[in-house]
Amino acid sequence: MSNYTISNQEPKGTRDWFPEEFLIRKYIFDTWRQVCLKYGFEEYLTPLVESAEIYRAKSGEDVGGKELVTFTDLGGRELSIRPEMTPSVTRMVSKIYTAAPKPLKYFSIANFMRNEKPQRGRNREFWQLNCDTFGSSSLNADSEILQLALDLMLGFEPPKNSFTLNLSNRKLIDEILSLALKEIKPEIKIEVVRTLDKWNKLSAIDFKERLESFGLNKESIEILEQFINSKNLNELAEKLPALKNTLGYLEIDQVIKDLTDLGYGDYVAFNPAVIRGFDYYDGLVFEVFDNSPDNNRAMFGGGRYNGLAEIFGSVSFPAVGFAIGDETTRLFLESWGLIEKMKNSQPARYYLPLLDAKLSAELRLLTKNLRRAGQNIIMGLEEQKIGKALEYANKNKIAQVIIFGADEKAKGIYKIKNMMSGQEEEKKLN
Secondary structure (H helix, E strand, O other), rough: OOOOOOOOOOOOOOOOOOHHHHHHHHHHEEEEEHHHHHOOOEEOOOEEEEEEEHHHOOOOHHHHHHHEEEOOOOOOEEEEEOOOOHHHHHHHHHOOOOOOOOOOEEEEEEEEEEEOEEEEOOEEEEEEEEEEEEEEOOOHHHHHHHHHHHHHOOOOOOOOOEEEEEEHHHHHHHHHHHHHOOOHHHHHHHHHHHHHHHHOOOOOHHHHHHHHHOOOOOOHHHHHHHHHHOOOOHHHHHHHHHHOOHHHHHHHHHHHHHHOOOOOOEEEEEEEOOOOOOOOOOOEEEEEOOOOOOOOOEEEEEOOOOOOOHHHHHOOEEEEEEEEHHHHHHHHHOOOOOHHHHHHOOEEEEEEEOOOOOHHHHHHHHHHHHHHHHOEEEEEEEEHHHHHHHHHHHHOOOOOOEEEEEHHHHHOOEEEEOOOOOOEEEEEOO
């Protein structure tokens, strides 16, 4: 007998999914998978661990730094539990890219780990859907990825105006930096971009002071403030006309037009505050926001990242994609009352209790026949009175109880009791 006990609580930042919770997550994953398959994307999976250096190289100061969960294996290699999928899938594709037919359209549903403070909508362990298109530089690839992101949201049948896809472009960011800063060292540029990415989390004073700490003058800061405060492309063009004919501006304008023509116009908007903190983005970037007043937040995002493959010694190849997490999706469903709607649409479950141990063989046969007929049957394993059987069904939210005892056997029937109405229906035994 052990003289100590081990806690039965899951590690901080992780979560046990009991069946009721797993049903919600399965609904999310199933919806994701159905939409991706409709677009012709193929499912893949990479190892849970990778070399830590691939995240340090391109995942940004947070994900690629303090949030990495690392360890050293028996061969002395420093490995990391994957904190995101983009470097992993890029590594995988770099092995086959030269010979593979283009474009490659891949998706995965996998779990990840980040060493960050757990908070609402964000755990240390989390699940994500990752969707990526490799091998196409066409703006059509960007438009399709954005359309896929929109259809993934619409796949849950949310109410109108419940979410918005906010769009920007790292090329436009480069143009505004060139306009504001003229000559700029690469390391300062990265810090300015990261500051712009944190604009929504900083006060106006903190934002300005942080830019001043990088050596930016008043004129440069004013240009950046004009940019980041623009409400739409037209306003941006009026404030900073030099940006109107830049490639980044034109790409945003064209993609918004494409999506509007397809009927998604009400869901798409330009937002200069969308930067994306990962260092590998180099084109269009986007984030999807939940518009619920109870959960007004960025849910997920992505963009174009053409140069990432170079870190694996591969020829650079075009890529665009995004990742959507299970936690933020669950909160979105909850905030718009979609979880109850999902639960109400689940197939009915039936409880068939063992009311008489002498009828055990007949009960198993009835259960088999009903299951083969397509019903979801929970069969009783221990003999119990009808009162206890009904109590069990109520506690487990089982809407239908099948009653089969000695009287029913004698009549060659079984009964189905509706737990909501109390009505009973007789059925003949086969």
